[in-house]
Amino acid sequence: MLTDLLGDRKLDGLLVSTLTNVRFYSGFTGSNGLLLVSASGGILFTDPRYTTQARAESRFPVEIVKGPLLAAIAKRLARLRVHRLGIEDQRISHTLYSSLAKLARLVPLGMDIESPRWIKSDAEIAAIRASVALNSAALDAALAHFRPGITETELAAEIDYQMRLRGASGPAFDTIVASGPHSARPHARPRPEPVRPGGYLLIDMGACLNGYMSDMTRTFGVGRMPRRARQIYDAVLESQLAALAAVRPGRRCGQVHAAAVAALRKHELHKYFIHSTGHGLGLEIHEPPRLAKADKAILAPGMVITIEPGVYIEDFGGVRIEDTVLVTANGMERLTQTPKAWTILDENPS
Amino acid sequence: MLTDLLGDRKLDGLLVSTLTNVRFYSGFTGSNGLLLVSASGGILFTDPRYTTQARAESRFPVEIVKGPLLAAIAKRLARLRVHRLGIEDQRISHTLYSSLAKLARLVPLGMDIESPRWIKSDAEIAAIRASVALNSAALDAALAHFRPGITETELAAEIDYQMRLRGASGPAFDTIVASGPHSARPHARPRPEPVRPGGYLLIDMGACLNGYMSDMTRTFGVGRMPRRARQIYDAVLESQLAALAAVRPGRRCGQVHAAAVAALRKHELHKYFIHSTGHGLGLEIHEPPRLAKADKAILAPGMVITIEPGVYIEDFGGVRIEDTVLVTANGMERLTQTPKAWTILDENPS
Numbered sequence: 001m002l003t004d005l006l007g008d009r010k011l012d013g014l015l016v017s018t019l020t021n022v023r024f025y026s027g028f029t030g031s032n033g034l035l036l037v038s039a040s041g042g043i044l045f046t047d048p049r050y051t052t053q054a055r056a057e058s059r060f061p062v063e064i065v066k067g068p069l070l071a072a073i074a075k076r077l078a079r080l081r082v083h084r085l086g087i088e089d090q091r092i093s094h095t096l097y098s099s100l101a102k103l104a105r106l107v108p109l110g111m112d113i114e115s116p117r118w119i120k121s122d123a124e125i126a127a128i129r130a131s132v133a134l135n136s137a138a139l140d141a142a143l144a145h146f147r148p149g150i151t152e153t154e155l156a157a158e159i160d161y162q163m164r165l166r167g168a169s170g171p172a173f174d175t176i177v178a179s180g181p182h183s184a185r186p187h188a189r190p191r192p193e194p195v196r197p198g199g200y201l202l203i204d205m206g207a208c209l210n211g212y213m214s215d216m217t218r219t220f221g222v223g224r225m226p227r228r229a230r231q232i233y234d235a236v237l238e239s240q241l242a243a244l245a246a247v248r249p250g251r252r253c254g255q256v257h258a259a260a261v262a263a264l265r266k267h268e269l270h271k272y273f274i275h276s277t278g279h280g281l282g283l284e285i286h287e288p289p290r291l292a293k294a295d296k297a298i299l300a301p302g303m304v305i306t307i308e309p310g311v312y313i314e315d316f317g318g319v320r321i322e323d324t325v326l327v328t329a330n331g332m333e334r335l336t337q338t339p340k341a342w343t344i345l346d347e348n349p350s
Numbered sequence: 351m352l353t354d355l356l357g358d359r360k361l362d363g364l365l366v367s368t369l370t371n372v373r374f375y376s377g378f379t380g381s382n383g384l385l386l387v388s389a390s391g392g393i394l395f396t397d398p399r400y401t402t403q404a405r406a407e408s409r410f411p412v413e414i415v416k417g418p419l420l421a422a423i424a425k426r427l428a429r430l431r432v433h434r435l436g437i438e439d440q441r442i443s444h445t446l447y448s449s450l451a452k453l454a455r456l457v458p459l460g461m462d463i464e465s466p467r468w469i470k471s472d473a474e475i476a477a478i479r480a481s482v483a484l485n486s487a488a489l490d491a492a493l494a495h496f497r498p499g500i501t502e503t504e505l506a507a508e509i510d511y512q513m514r515l516r517g518a519s520g521p522a523f524d525t526i527v528a529s530g531p532h533s534a535r536p537h538a539r540p541r542p543e544p545v546r547p548g549g550y551l552l553i554d555m556g557a558c559l560n561g562y563m564s565d566m567t568r569t570f571g572v573g574r575m576p577r578r579a580r581q582i583y584d585a586v587l588e589s590q591l592a593a594l595a596a597v598r599p600g601r602r603c604g605q606v607h608a609a610a611v612a613a614l615r616k617h618e619l620h621k622y623f624i625h626s627t628g629h630g631l632g633l634e635i636h637e638p639p640r641l642a643k644a645d646k647a648i649l650a651p652g653m654v655i656t657i658e659p660g661v662y663i664e665d666f667g668g669v670r671i672e673d674t675v676l677v678t679a680n681g682m683e684r685l686t687q688t689p690k691a692w693t694i695l696d697e698n699p700s
Contacts, residue, residue, distance in 0.1 A: 049537050094447040095440050157514030164507030
């Protein structure tokens with residue numbers, strides 16, 4: 001694919017500088033690497049810490065560089081007579097850009113290097129499926145430790161622990177455990193506060209397994225809940241199911257978001273839905289497409305996205321329900337298997 | 351401090367775009383923010399997710415922006431008649447740089463916005479001290495779970511769990527647990543492999559507590575160890591103590607590294623020491639200065655650095671011993687209290 005770009009854009013070379021893209025094309029998973037591609041093939045540049053690992057992982061020949069990788073890139077550009085160099089202009093640091101600009105004529109490739117990642121291969125879908133399954137198993141295991149008086153922090157720590165025990169390198173993002181009125185903050189951070197009866201418990205969690213992310217939100221009731229809590233939950237679930245039903249190849253992302261909003265509007269809750277309906281994920285937790293208002297991106301088979309409408313009511317609480325789903329040839333497959341029926345934890349608080 | 355920069359560099363404004371720097375100057379801890387400073391003061395720009403949080407945390411007035419922050423910045427630059435805008439050219443993305451270049455004459459400030467962070471205030475030292483203490487407590491608690499047959503992955507999960515239980519937002523970096531020959535890889539990732547008797551167990555871990563990092567490495571023996579293992583350990587400890595003794599204000603960083611190398615040379619182990627002796631840390635896990643060969647940066651009171659020499663012998667194993675230390679007016683204070691005497695875990699393997 002990268003060599004096609006060389007011809008299409010009349011390039012002598014191109015430089016992959018975003019680590020997730022370096023990984024995608026080369027297989028190398030270290031924290032420092034650049035991939036230079038020219039007509040004579042690709043070369044992965046990394047430092048001596050990764051000598052063994054890079055040679056084991058990389059699909060391309062490896063050059064181990066002591067000191068800044070850029071010095072080695074500069075030599076290689078000269079040797080390969082690279083005059084027109086394609087770059088990831090929307091991802092590159094200004095420092096690297098400035099240095100490269102002294103070595104070659106830079107051709108901005110926009111997202112052309114990255115965009116193949118948005119349609120997942122079978123191997124990638126399998127990797128995401130495994131990450132999603134691990135994430136669900138970690139939630140089940142963590143909830144088995146739920147007890148009256150447990151704090152948000154303790155529950156978040158338990159969740160991350162259960163992910164790690166199952167082989168995740170870590171959470172895909174800071175795990176959110178938010179209870180009571182705190183759940184009304186979409187990006188709440190866990191507090192050392194006990195999860196009290198009578199309020200929601202919102203858990204938003206994802207795992208990183210072999211580099212691939214998962215993402216799921218579940219909202220529970222704790223103890224005796226006000227009637228309104230259940231009504232809001234049911235409305236959000238209706239919205240989430242409506243959005244899921246709208247997912248299919250050829251659909252505009254904005255239409256999926258509109259379906260989620262329309263379901264909430266029936267309950268006059270749409271004004272409390274203050275974010276987009278979802279996002280792509282893969283090697284990164286946030287990738288295109290974005291399922292937002294009026295977004296014109298078109299869903300295609302092989303995309304993996306989240307569907308996660310939410311309602312947030314200040315001083316009361318928030319509900320979000322989120323699955324990771326695969327866009328298929330005919331519609332979608334929900335990868336997340338964790339149930340979504342309204343569930344009350346600690347039903348008989350002492 | 352930022353307003354001094356305006357005068358010194360004849361700027362109409364400056365833009366703080368690196369999140370850790372936004373946090374340092376404004377107090378705002380969210381994941382999306384830009385701080386614009388002009389003669390009329392500073393303004394923090396963030397998005398609606400952070401309305402409540404930004405107003406609670408920020409020392410500057412807050413502007414909540416729907417959509418891209420840059421559009422709001424553009425309007426404000428025009429209203430304030432900012433012609434010369436100082437930027438963090440070594441940190442900024444190329445995309446942001448290109449957009450700003452259309453709005454004002456950009457003045458590269460290098461690390462002038464960031465460098466005040468390298469000398470820690472009393473409040474910051476207290477925050478790092480707390481992070482270091484938490485990190486040590488988490489190691490103790492995790493080692494209490496050490497048992498024959500435990501895997502590297504399980505131990506790493508336990509370490510991160512113990513950090514989280516004590517209030518850390520997470521590990522400062524991917525926790526390293528590497529046993530046997532695997533410890534010879536300085537950046538080893540935990541494997542689902544049991545920690546076997548007869549080899550080293552190297553643990554490199556740091557906590558992030560209220561935004562501030564800690565960093566510590568300890569290396570243990572497991573069960574009956576070959577004599578050579580102890581000899582290498584003692585040499586690395588000697589090297590670490592020599593480097594610590596070399597830390598004082600006015601010293602060049604390269605001299606501290608040289609002290610670590612000289613101690614290893616006495617044991618003919620210096621060629622197995624393949625990285626630098628340490629680095630600064632604070633809001634980020636890697637900050638200047640770097641304690642590397644021939645590095646001319648000068649140590650100053652208030653700097654917080656790691657001292658972490660190591661020896662890595664392929665097919666045998668690696669030893670690294672690392673403390674977080676504060677450069678004081680007269681020398682240094684070792685913040686890490688975890689003991690460093692040679693310790694064998696699981697002394698009587700069944």
